[in-house]
Amino acid sequence: xxxxxxxxxxxxxxxxxxxxxxxxxxxxxxxxxxxxxxxxxxxxxxxxxxxxxxxxxxxxxxxxxxxxxxxxxxxxxxxxxxxxxxxxxxxxxxxxxxxxxxxxxxxxxxxxxxxxxxxxxxxxxxxxxxxxxxxxxxxxxxxxxxxxxxxxxxxxxxxxxxxxxxxxxxxxxxxxxxxxxxxxxxxxxxxxxxxxxxxxxxxxxxxxxxxxxxxxxxxxxxxxxxxxxxxxxxxxxxxxxxxxxxxxxxxxxxxxxxxxxxxxxxxxxxxxxxxxxxxxxxxxxxxxxxxxxxxxxxxxxxxxxxxxxxxxxxxxxxxxxxxxxxxxxxxxxxxxxxxxxxx
Amino acid sequence: xxxxxxxxxxxxxxxxxxxxxxxxxxxxxxxxxxxxxxxxxxxxxxxxxxxxxxxxxxxxxxxxxxxxxxxxxxxxxxxxxxxxxxxxxxxxxxxxxxxxxxxxxxxxxxxxxxxxxxxxxxxxxxxxxxxxxxxxxxxxxxxxxxxxxxxxxxxxxxxxxxxxxxxxxxxxxxxxxxxxxxxxxxxxxxxxxxxxxxxxxxxxxxxxxxxxxxxxxxxxxxxxxxxxxxxxxxxxxxxxxxxxxxxxxxxxxxxxxxxxxxxxxxxxxxxxxxxxxxxxxxxxxxxxxxxxxxxxxxxxxxxxxxxxxxxxxxxxxxxxxxxxxxxxxxxxxx
Numbered sequence: 001x002x003x004x005x006x007x008x009x010x011x012x013x014x015x016x017x018x019x020x021x022x023x024x025x026x027x028x029x030x031x032x033x034x035x036x037x038x039x040x041x042x043x044x045x046x047x048x049x050x051x052x053x054x055x056x057x058x059x060x061x062x063x064x065x066x067x068x069x070x071x072x073x074x075x076x077x078x079x080x081x082x083x084x085x086x087x088x089x090x091x092x093x094x095x096x097x098x099x100x101x102x103x104x105x106x107x108x109x110x111x112x113x114x115x116x117x118x119x120x121x122x123x124x125x126x127x128x129x130x131x132x133x134x135x136x137x138x139x140x141x142x143x144x145x146x147x148x149x150x151x152x153x154x155x156x157x158x159x160x161x162x163x164x165x166x167x168x169x170x171x172x173x174x175x176x177x178x179x180x181x182x183x184x185x186x187x188x189x190x191x192x193x194x195x196x197x198x199x200x201x202x203x204x205x206x207x208x209x210x211x212x213x214x215x216x217x218x219x220x221x222x223x224x225x226x227x228x229x230x231x232x233x234x235x236x237x238x239x240x241x242x243x244x245x246x247x248x249x250x251x252x253x254x255x256x257x258x259x260x261x262x263x264x265x266x267x268x269x270x271x272x273x274x275x276x277x278x279x280x281x282x283x284x285x286x287x288x289x290x291x292x293x294x295x296x297x298x299x300x301x302x303x304x305x306x307x308x309x310x311x312x313x314x315x316x317x318x319x320x321x322x323x324x325x326x327x328x329x330x331x332x333x334x335x336x337x338x339x340x341x342x343x
Numbered sequence: 344x345x346x347x348x349x350x351x352x353x354x355x356x357x358x359x360x361x362x363x364x365x366x367x368x369x370x371x372x373x374x375x376x377x378x379x380x381x382x383x384x385x386x387x388x389x390x391x392x393x394x395x396x397x398x399x400x401x402x403x404x405x406x407x408x409x410x411x412x413x414x415x416x417x418x419x420x421x422x423x424x425x426x427x428x429x430x431x432x433x434x435x436x437x438x439x440x441x442x443x444x445x446x447x448x449x450x451x452x453x454x455x456x457x458x459x460x461x462x463x464x465x466x467x468x469x470x471x472x473x474x475x476x477x478x479x480x481x482x483x484x485x486x487x488x489x490x491x492x493x494x495x496x497x498x499x500x501x502x503x504x505x506x507x508x509x510x511x512x513x514x515x516x517x518x519x520x521x522x523x524x525x526x527x528x529x530x531x532x533x534x535x536x537x538x539x540x541x542x543x544x545x546x547x548x549x550x551x552x553x554x555x556x557x558x559x560x561x562x563x564x565x566x567x568x569x570x571x572x573x574x575x576x577x578x579x580x581x582x583x584x585x586x587x588x589x590x591x592x593x594x595x596x597x598x599x600x601x602x603x604x605x606x607x608x609x610x611x612x613x614x615x616x617x618x619x620x621x622x623x624x625x626x627x628x629x630x631x632x633x634x635x636x637x638x639x640x641x642x643x644x645x646x647x648x649x650x651x652x653x654x655x656x657x658x659x660x661x662x663x664x665x666x667x668x669x670x671x672x673x674x675x676x677x
Contacts, residue, residue, distance in 0.1 A: 080503075081576060089457040093467070097434020097654040099500055099508055107500035109508045109656035113577040115431045116627075116652065123433060124466050133576050135650065135658060137502025139587075147503060157498060159439050163449035164477015169439070232453040233422035233473035241459065286458040310475065312456040314437035318475060 004184050004328055005168065005321055007031075011176035011183075015104040015155045017070030017087045018204040024066045028179060028198055033187050045212040046198040052190035056339035060194045061218035061300075062185070062331070063209055063289050064178025064225065065202030068171065069313045071095075071154035073102060073134075076145065080138030082108065084154055085129065088203030092129050094314040099157045100134055106147045107157065108134035158315035166321040167244070173317035175202070175288075177307045178224035181328045185335070192339025202289050206256065209289035213296035220263070220301045220338050223290045224331055226319065227251070227281060227306035238282040242308040244320040247277025248327040249306040253284050256291025263303035266337055267330065274333045276326040279308070286312075305331050344526040346519055346661050346668075349373065350507065351499045353515035357443055359411030359492040360428050363387035363544040363552075365443070366407050370518070370542050377525040378540065387544030388556040393525070394537040401536035401675065402562035402640070403524075404553055404629045405517030405569070406546030409510065410653045412472070412493035414442060421483045422453065423474040425493060429547035431653045433466045438655065439496040440474055444487035450476040497655030505662045506586065510655040516647045516664050517568030518542055520590075523668030528675060535677050536564070546629055553629035557636040564602065564641050566674075567630035568667065570659065571620055571646035584648035587660040589616030590667040593644030595626055597634055602643035609673045615666050620646055645670065 016024035025046050032038060038048040046066070069088030076082055082102070097111045110132050115123065134154065138144035160170035182196050195216050200208035213221065227249050231240040242249045250267035252259055271278030294302035307327045310318040358366035370389045375381045378391035389407065410429035417423055423442065436454035441447050453475045454460075474493065476483060497510040521540060528534065539560045543552030546569075557565065571591050572583040584591040592606045610617040625631045626644055634642040645667055650658040 091436075091454075091457050091460060091464075093433070093464070094437040094454060097431055097651070097656060098438065099498060099656045107498070107502060107508055109502075109651055109654075109658050111431075111434065111651035111654050111656055113575075114572060114652040115433070117572065117578060117582065126464050126466065135502075135508075135575065137504055137506030137508070137658065137660075139504070143503055157500075158437075159496065159498070161439065161449045163451075164475075165479070165482060167475075167477030169449075169451050228456055228458045230455055230459055231420075232455075232475065233418050233420060233424070235455075239459075283459065311437050311451065311454055312458065314454060314456065316437045316439060316451045318451055318477070320477075 004180055004324060007180040007183060008173065008177050009160055011179055012170050012172040013160065016067055017153050018067040018201045020153045021066045021200045028183065031183050036186060041211060041215060043208050043211050044200040045208045047212060047216060048186060048196040050186055050190055050194055052192040052194060054192055056192040057342050058219035060192060060338055061197060061216050061221045062182060062194055063197040063199055063221060063223050063293060064182050065175045065199045065289055066179055067200055067203050069203050073148055073150055073152045073154060076141045078141050080140045080144040081133035081135050082148060084134055088313060090313050092127050092132065095132065096127060100154050101157050102148050102152050102154050104155050106136055108136035110134055156315035167318055168321065169316045169318045171315050173309055173319055174226040174312050177226050177319060177324060181224050181331055184328060185332055191336045194335055199289055206289050206292040210292035210296060213293040213300060217297055218300055221293045222331065222334055223288055223293065223304040225288045225304055225306040226309035228286045228312055229308040229310045232310065241283045241285060242279055242281050244308050244310065244323060246279040247323055248330045249279055249281060249308050251281050251304045254287045255284065256287030257294050257302065259303055260301040263301060267303055267305065270333050270337050271330050274329060276329045278330065344523055346523055346664050349522060350515060350519050353518055354499055354509045354511040357441065357494040358407055358409055359494055360408040360545050360547045362443060362492040363407050370407060373522055374540060377529055384556065386552050386555045388552045389542040390556060391540045394534050396537060398535065398537040399563040400539050402539045402541060402557060402560055402565035403521050404541050404543060404565060404567045404633060405521050406514045406629060407518060407542045408544055408547050410547050411495060414487060414489055414491045414493060417480055417483050419480055421478045421480045423476060425469065425472055425474065427469040429653055430495060432469045432472065434654045435472055436467060441494045441496060442476065442487055442491055444491045446486065448476055448486055450474040495655045506658060506660050508656050508658050510657060512649060512657045512659050513570045513652055516570055516659055520568050520647065520664050520667035523665065524671035527668060527672040534675060536675060543629060550629045550632045554632040557633045561637055562640055565633045566643045566645060567628050567633060568645050569628040570649035570652065573648035573650045575650040584618045584620060586648050587662055588618050589663060590670055591618045591620040591646040591648060593620050593622060593626055593646060595622040595624065597625055597631060598644055599641035602641055606643060606670060606674055610670055613673045615670050
């Protein structure tokens, strides 16, 4: 299991925003075992088929998305500073006052007027990302163009860390945690034949998974994700959504999906049976590839199993290792259960 | 002396105001290359002398503290509440921080994700900031005490040309300028001044280290080295200098005009780029306190232009540090 944590770190260190998944896909392909068949489709989804000990009566698909949130350069001002737009949902306050990296290696500062020079209520409200600029130190547009082209991707520069009582932080844990769990399953033995899909463009509207679900055409899908945990200082009761340390999250509903009720219950029953912690989300919030998958073709019975994650879509997502392991164990156990289903 | 390497070394030191001892070892080592009389005082200042006692004393000042936070409370879930030490609280959410407890403790400033956050949220006040250290209250209390200092982490990055993005260049840039001048002067047989160098504590909380140290030294002349605002988005040329255009020579009723004029004249003679920064009273730097030490000290101020002050992505141009050092060395040689 220690390997799984290392794998999450290795995968999340790679830059791959929506539409720029080639590096993370190449990395994942390099980690596939030899006994699988894989293909990359027109959108860039990586579809991997692995044989199990038996063939299930219902076709099984497991999915996790490879892309992460990031930014894209939209314009270069005369003074050499870069205009940029978010790729996926990112709040300005997790960008303001820090460094971003264009193409992963051209560093720049994003900030504004120093606090000393603010007047009145200036600076009291959140700036718009469209009003922010990346300062790469260029003197003018001509110099900036030596380093940057319009459409270049921009990434967080935070440092990964292990901290506290088994916690880890870093960018892109959403959803490299899911990708790592799938890689671990692929490198192990399976009870039933399963198709694993590493999807693209989840963060810009679950676009890759829509195409992948159509071509794979499964009967049952399991989406492996990270999901919103708000168990932080000052947040009480149901508003915590889910809690780090309380295990894998099995959702009944989010903004994209009303999950298959029977699979939802089977998730909890299976967790109990194998002795791993399991919880649900206490707010209907967020969404994931399930939203596209469950209504693909003639409909797909879908469940989502997620690692609870604080500070999603920021330079520093935080997860707890025990939740990662619980999610991985539950995902594996679900293949056994779902493969045995006849109706 | 390699300006960029020295700056990188110093900006990595976690010397938040009140915790300057974290920077002492590195500073003593650097300053001892030029002075065989380096010491520290009880306030957290590092002081060195060069040259003979019978010459007038010229004091060189730069501050070694950086902005940060201080732990004020551990809540029932183990999150740390903090007070502000100069830091720009708009920049904190989801940042990597290190708490200097019994050992360095890593943490992340907590925030809500866009999936649930109010999109029109106000800038976070320091009271809203909570640090997630991944511990229960009981675990936290074993390694962290109230009053422990917190550093906002950020990388040292080379930008285009000779520009650098890093936390804490306020005021390690001033320290490096001073050291660079001493390096330029190291082979001079005789200087017209006895040089006193003070690398001081607690500038960010009210220029306190400078007041204490200059009282002890009692200089005849002083030059303070700090950073000042540079033109950037939202900051116009009328209120700021420009990156890469040389040191900003301060002119103010509180500064000695003869010294300012002499710095200007020397810059012109030696072809060193410079800019003029006019203030109408206090300068907000150590110069304010040094000038009124004991019977008064003739004081000048040289500032290195800098963008995004008090964030973890302060930007400056190392050529400005070099030219500040060149100007200082030329001034000392007279």
